[in-house]
Structures are given as structure tokens and as C-alpha cells.
Amino acid sequence: MSSSSKSRKPSGLFRNMSAKIASVPMVLTALVVFVGGTAWTVLYSFTSSKLLPKLNFVGLDQYERLWSTRRWIISIENLAVYGFFSMIFTLVIGFTLAAMLDRKIRGESIFRTIFLYPFALSFVVTGLAWQWILNPDLGIQNVVRQMGWESFTFNPLNDPDIVIYGILIAGLWQGTGLIMVIMLAGLRGIDEDIWKAARVDGIGTVKTYIRVIIPMMRPVFVTALVLIASGIIKIYDLVVAQTNGGPGIASEVPAKYVINYMFRAQNLAQGFAASTMMLLSVVIILIPWAYLEFGGKKRG
Amino acid sequence: MVDAVTPRGPKPRRRFSRANVMLYGTLIVVAAYYALPLYVMIVTSLKGMPEIRLGNIFSPPVEITYQPWVKAWAEACTGINCEGLSRGFWNSVQILIPSVILSIAIASVNGYALANWKFKGSEVFFTILIVGAFIPYQVMLYPLVIILRELGLYGNVWGLVLVHTVFGMPILTLLFRNYFTSVPEELFKAARVDGAGFWGIYFRIMLPMSLPIFVVAIILQVTGIWNDFLFGVIYTKPADYPMTVQLNNIVNSVQGIKEYNVNMAATLLTGLVPLIIYFASGKLFVRGIAAGAVKG
Structure with missing residues (x-):
């Protein structure tokens, strides 16, 4: 009997052998790919590798080149603009839609x-x-012009100044549903009594949301923010499909x-x-979040 | 007469109050906006090119033609290759099936070991795995090229299967670990007393009990892997490109006249698999992405 209860907390190397063997893929993924791969890339970013990875160190040369390349600067600017607006609009639209669906409406599941x-x-x-909807000759611009507004111009995908907003429209359409x-799950977790109390006190609906509900949903907002942020940094296939970085290099990321x-x-080393x-940039976003999430819990 | 003093439940509202009209009006307009791209894709794919050039992208087709769908499936060109999207579809199927099976098999066993057979260091590896989910893929792309090349899998379908297994592991392991942790411990202890080992308990007790979570994992993986573009373009050769990559090559190819109806038919064909899963699975899809949302 005592051996069966002990077997849950084994100490020897050969105890629990099946579990250890079964965990080999997880251990390899964690150590070799995630830790090893990341360290490898960071290490080789200090070299002058071209076609093949070689360990001839050149210090911070690659980074100096990176920050003096116009294409990289444009990529960073695009990411900043896309990230800023995507974050705000996704949160606002996501929350507003969820709040509207939470008002005991008919056909909630259809919406x-x-x-x-x-x-x-x-x-x-x-x-x-x-790309098709925003097509200047046959898409929305054309439809509005056909309706009589001849000078109407809405051609974001061919205008270097606003192309990133054209991508933003598509990105918001795809991602706001998730948030x-x-x-909605967060709103469903809020006690009905809050609403009764607010009604008794004569606080309006909008005011209740802003003053009471949103502060109560702080953890949900933090989760949503982390989710949006990690999606923003990954943005790649959307740009490749919609504009392929064009016109010129105006929508590079x-x-x-x-x-x-x-x-x-x-x-290679420039890519590294x-x-x-x-x-x-992920580390800069992640550390404050991890601190808030896990550091805060321990103290509370 | 408690009811007379404290009203329970929501305040009764008139169906056509001003607030209600505003609420439903806004929801319907927003819903129309979200539905519009799908509608535009469908009507465009059913029109002939002359009608597209003259007309309006929102107008329904005057003369319905299925030719664009046939062409997108069987004749559309990428470069000099004119086999249509069908090749990409079958490539995606060949990538999808082993990737889904392997990634779920490994992650469920991982989750089971983490929940019921903790060993020294197991939590450390799990933490690394979860933190790793936030590392941008770009950092690990080239090291994986080297690993696959050493294994002789670079540029073939099995290499891509391995990549999907590796990058699917954090979220799936989390999903299974959380599920298995919620299974009553008495059950596990009883099986141990009866002499069942690691695999015995997994196959005879845990597996039959956790079918719903397997369905969630399958939904998550099928849509995720089907929609992948980045790994497909990097770890396979053009002959093995998945459907998403081939679709992009067909639509964004610079040669020839743009056939928007064929392009939209091809786009819809590629989106069909995840859309069918989405509409068929309903709540389970939501549960899958909610599980994905609470990582960490």
C-alpha cells in the first residue's frame, strides 16, 4: 500500500520511467527547439553569416546595418501604426459587440x-x-462612383501613405470576433446583482459598463491584450497575400x-x-504582463 | 409577498423601445459588414468576367456560371504549372492527417504525464514550453531548417509534419494537462491499486473519458494547420506546397489577365474546409479558441 502512494512522488532516476520516456518529445521541443533554437539564432546574429551560418563574429554590425536600412525602418513604423490601431479598435469593437450581445437579445447565437x-x-x-473588395477599378471605389459620386477616392492598397490602413481593415475583420x-465569456462571469445594484442607485447602462463592469474585467482585458499583441508581431501572411509589401516597400512588416x-x-545574419x-519586443511586452499576472497573485 | 418588494430578473422591456431599435439596428448593420466579404466572394465566383468588368461587386450574378469553380479546381496556373488548386488541396490533406494525429497523440500523452505522473523537472519543461509559445516563430525557423536537414526531412512533407507537431505542442499540452487534472484522483488511484501502469491507465481510463477534449483538439489543429502559410512555404518544395501557398501563388501571379471570378472561387475553395468545420462544430469551436486564449 505504501509503495502505491509513494509512486506518485518518486525520487529515483528509474522511478516513473514510462512517464519520462513519454515526455521525451516535450523535453526535446522545450530544450532543443525553444531554448536551443532561440539561443542559436541570437548567437549567430552577431556573425557575418551570408549563405551558410558561420561563427565569424562581427559584434553589433548586423544591428547597425539593420537600423540604417530604410526597409526595416518602414517595417517597424508599419508595425507600430498597425499595432496601435489594431489594439485600440480590437478592444473597443470586441467589447462593444460583446456588451450588445450580452443584453439578453434574440438571435444571439446567429450574431x-x-x-x-x-x-x-x-x-x-x-x-x-x-484585396478584391478594395480593388480600385472594380471594388468599393467603383461602386460608389457608379452611384454618382464621381470624385470618390478610396484606394488604400495603391497609396503608400495609407496602405497599412487597408491591411488594418482586413486584420480587424478577421480578428475582432475572437476578442x-x-x-462575452468575461461578461457572463459577472454577477447579476451588480446590475440590480446599479439600477437601484440609478446609474445608467453606459456609465455602469465604464465605471463598474470594465474595471471588474481587468484580467479579461489583460488576456485579450496579450493575445492581440502576440498576433500583431506575427503578422506576415496577411501582408503577403494582400499587398506583398507593396506598393514598393510601403507595407513591409x-x-x-x-x-x-x-x-x-x-x-542569414541580417535575418537573425x-x-x-x-x-x-516580445520580451518587453511579456515581462510586465508576467509580473502583473503572476507577481501580483503571489502578493495578494 | 417577497416579489412585490424586490423585483427579480431583468426589467421587462417593450419590444420596440428606442433603445431596442438602436441595439438591433447596430447589430444588424455590423453583422452585414462582417458577412459582406463572404457574400462578395460568393457572387464574384459565380459571375462571368464580362459581367464583373461592367457591374458592381455587390450585385448578384445575372447569369450564374460554375465555370470559375471548375477552372480554379482543375486548370488555374501557378507559373507554368496548370493543374489548378486540386494539387494544393491533396497536399494539404497529406500534411494535415499525419500532423493532426501525431501532434495530438504526443500532446495528450504529455498532458497526461504532467497531470498524473509528475517527475522531477516536469513542471520546468512545461513552463519552458508555455513561454516558448510566445517566442516569434521567426527566431526558431532557421535552427529548425538545420535540425530537419540533419534528420533528412528538410523539404519533404514529414519535415513539415514535425514542425506542426513542435509548434502545436504548447497549446495542446496545456489543453490536455488542464483536462486530465480535472479527472478525479480516486479513479487514478484505484487503477494503480489494481496494478495498471502508465500506458494501461492512459488507454483504458483516460482516453475513453476524454473524447470531448480530443474533439476540441482536433478542431483546433485542423483549422490551424489547414490555414498555415508560413511553415508550408518554408519547409516544403513547390511540388508539396499546401493549399494556402498555392492559392496565393495563383491569385498573385503577375502573368496573364486577372480572372477575378476564378480567384474568388479558388479563395472560397481554400476557406471551405475551416468554414465547414466552424459552422458544423459551433460551440466546440468556441471552446477550442477559448482554451487557446487562456494560455499561460
């Missing part, structure tokens, strides 16, 4: 199904669909820069340096 279906589609499909579902230098331009910068 939810419609708002969420774009999320099932790939970024390639999303990008191509919006809506998460917000960091992920595309990395792939380009590693697999097309055969300048760019991907290390991407990693750095």
Missing part, C-alpha cells in the same frame, strides 16, 4: 456566428478577399523582412538580427 466566422478563415483568404468571444533576408536574399529584435 455570434456571423461575427466569429472570419476567425476560422486563414490570413491568406482574408487578404485576398479584401468578442473572450469578452518585420516578419516579412526576416523571411526575406533568411530565405531569399541569403543574408531582425528576428532577435522581434524577440526583444
Whole structure:
């Protein structure tokens, strides 16, 4: 009897052998790919590797080159603009839709199904669909002009100044449904009595949401933010499908820069340096979040 | 007469109050906006090219033609290759089936070991796995190229299967670990007393009990892997490109006259698999993405 209860907390190397053998894929993935792969890329970003990885260190040369390349600067600017607006609009639209669906309406599941279906589609499909809708000669611009407004201009995909907003429209269409579902789950977790109390106190609906409900949903908002942020940094296939970085290099993004230098331009170390910068930006976002989530819990 | 003092439940509302009309009006307009791209894709794919050039993208087809669908499936060209999207479809199927099976098999056993057979260091590896889910893929792309090349799998379908298994592991392991943790411990202890081992308990007790979570995992993996573009384009050769990559090559190819109806038919064909899963699975799809949302 005592051996069966002990077997849950084994100490010897050969105890629990099957579980250890079964965990080999997980251990290999964690150590070799995630830790090893990341360390390898960071290490080789300090070299001058071109076609093949070579360990001839050149210090921070690759990073200096990276930050003096116009294409990278444009990529970072695009990511900043896309990221900023995507974050705000996704949160606002996601929460507003969830709040509207939470008002005990009829046909809730139909609306939810419609708002969420774009999320099932790939970024390639999303990008191509919006490329067609935003087509200047046959798309929305053309339809409005046919209706009589001859000078109407809405051609984001061919205008370097606003092309990133054209991509933003498609990205929001695809991703807001997910945040809506998460917000809706958060709203459902809020006690009915809050609403009764607010009604007794004579506080209006909108005011109750802003003053009471949203502060109560802080953890849900944090989860949503992390989710949106990690999606933003990954943005790649949407751009490839919708504009392929064009017109010119006006809609380039960091992920595309990395792939380009590693697999097309055969300048490996430059790609490694760019991907290390991407990693750095994730770390900068992730550490405050991890601190808030886990550091806070321990103290409370 | 408690009811007379404290009203319970929502305040009764008139069906056509101003607030209600506003609420439903907004929802219907927004829903129309979300539905519009799918509608435009469908009507465009059913029109002939002359009608597209003259007309309006929102108008329904005057003369319905299925020719664009046939062409997209069997004749559309990427470069000099004119076999249509069908090749990409079958490539995707060949990638999908082993990837889904392998990734779920490995992750469920991982989750089971983490929940019921903790060993020294198991939590450390799990933490690395979850943190790893946030590392941008770009950082690990090239090391994986080297690993696959060493294994002799670079540029073939099995290499891509391995990549999908590796990158699907964090979220799936989390999903299974959380599920198996919720299984009553008495059941596990009883099986141990009866002499069942690691695999015996997994196959005879855990597996039959956890079918719903397997369905969630399958939905998550099928849509995720089907929609993948990045790994497909990097780890396979053009002959093995998955459907998404081939679709992009067909639509964005610079040669020839643009046939928007064929392009939209091809786009819809590629989106069909995840759409069918989405509409058929309903709540389970939501459960899958909600599980994905609470990582960490």
C-alpha cells in the first residue's frame, strides 16, 4: 500500500520511467527547439553569416546595418501604426459587440456566428478577399462612383501613405470576433446583482459598463491584450497575400523582412538580427504582463 | 409577498423601445459588414468576367456560371504549372492527417504525464514550453531548417509534419494537462491499486473519458494547420506546397489577365474546409479558441 502512494512522488532516476520516456518529445521541443533554437539564432546574429551560418563574429554590425536600412525602418513604423490601431479598435469593437450581445437579445447565437466566422478563415483568404473588395477599378471605389459620386477616392492598397490602413481593415475583420468571444465569456462571469445594484442607485447602462463592469474585467482585458499583441508581431501572411509589401516597400512588416533576408536574399545574419529584435519586443511586452499576472497573485 | 418588494430578473422591456431599435439596428448593420466579404466572394465566383468588368461587386450574378469553380479546381496556373488548386488541396490533406494525429497523440500523452505522473523537472519543461509559445516563430525557423536537414526531412512533407507537431505542442499540452487534472484522483488511484501502469491507465481510463477534449483538439489543429502559410512555404518544395501557398501563388501571379471570378472561387475553395468545420462544430469551436486564449 505504501509503495502505491509513494509512486506518485518518486525520487529515483528509474522511478516513473514510462512517464519520462513519454515526455521525451516535450523535453526535446522545450530544450532543443525553444531554448536551443532561440539561443542559436541570437548567437549567430552577431556573425557575418551570408549563405551558410558561420561563427565569424562581427559584434553589433548586423544591428547597425539593420537600423540604417530604410526597409526595416518602414517595417517597424508599419508595425507600430498597425499595432496601435489594431489594439485600440480590437478592444473597443470586441467589447462593444460583446456588451450588445450580452443584453439578453434574440438571435444571439446567429450574431455570434456571423461575427466569429472570419476567425476560422486563414490570413491568406482574408487578404485576398479584401484585396478584391478594395480593388480600385472594380471594388468599393467603383461602386460608389457608379452611384454618382464621381470624385470618390478610396484606394488604400495603391497609396503608400495609407496602405497599412487597408491591411488594418482586413486584420480587424478577421480578428475582432475572437476578442468578442473572450469578452462575452468575461461578461457572463459577472454577477447579476451588480446590475440590480446599479439600477437601484440609478446609474445608467453606459456609465455602469465604464465605471463598474470594465474595471471588474481587468484580467479579461489583460488576456485579450496579450493575445492581440502576440498576433500583431506575427503578422506576415496577411501582408503577403494582400499587398506583398507593396506598393514598393510601403507595407513591409518585420516578419516579412526576416523571411526575406533568411530565405531569399541569403543574408542569414541580417535575418537573425531582425528576428532577435522581434524577440526583444516580445520580451518587453511579456515581462510586465508576467509580473502583473503572476507577481501580483503571489502578493495578494 | 417577497416579489412585490424586490423585483427579480431583468426589467421587462417593450419590444420596440428606442433603445431596442438602436441595439438591433447596430447589430444588424455590423453583422452585414462582417458577412459582406463572404457574400462578395460568393457572387464574384459565380459571375462571368464580362459581367464583373461592367457591374458592381455587390450585385448578384445575372447569369450564374460554375465555370470559375471548375477552372480554379482543375486548370488555374501557378507559373507554368496548370493543374489548378486540386494539387494544393491533396497536399494539404497529406500534411494535415499525419500532423493532426501525431501532434495530438504526443500532446495528450504529455498532458497526461504532467497531470498524473509528475517527475522531477516536469513542471520546468512545461513552463519552458508555455513561454516558448510566445517566442516569434521567426527566431526558431532557421535552427529548425538545420535540425530537419540533419534528420533528412528538410523539404519533404514529414519535415513539415514535425514542425506542426513542435509548434502545436504548447497549446495542446496545456489543453490536455488542464483536462486530465480535472479527472478525479480516486479513479487514478484505484487503477494503480489494481496494478495498471502508465500506458494501461492512459488507454483504458483516460482516453475513453476524454473524447470531448480530443474533439476540441482536433478542431483546433485542423483549422490551424489547414490555414498555415508560413511553415508550408518554408519547409516544403513547390511540388508539396499546401493549399494556402498555392492559392496565393495563383491569385498573385503577375502573368496573364486577372480572372477575378476564378480567384474568388479558388479563395472560397481554400476557406471551405475551416468554414465547414466552424459552422458544423459551433460551440466546440468556441471552446477550442477559448482554451487557446487562456494560455499561460
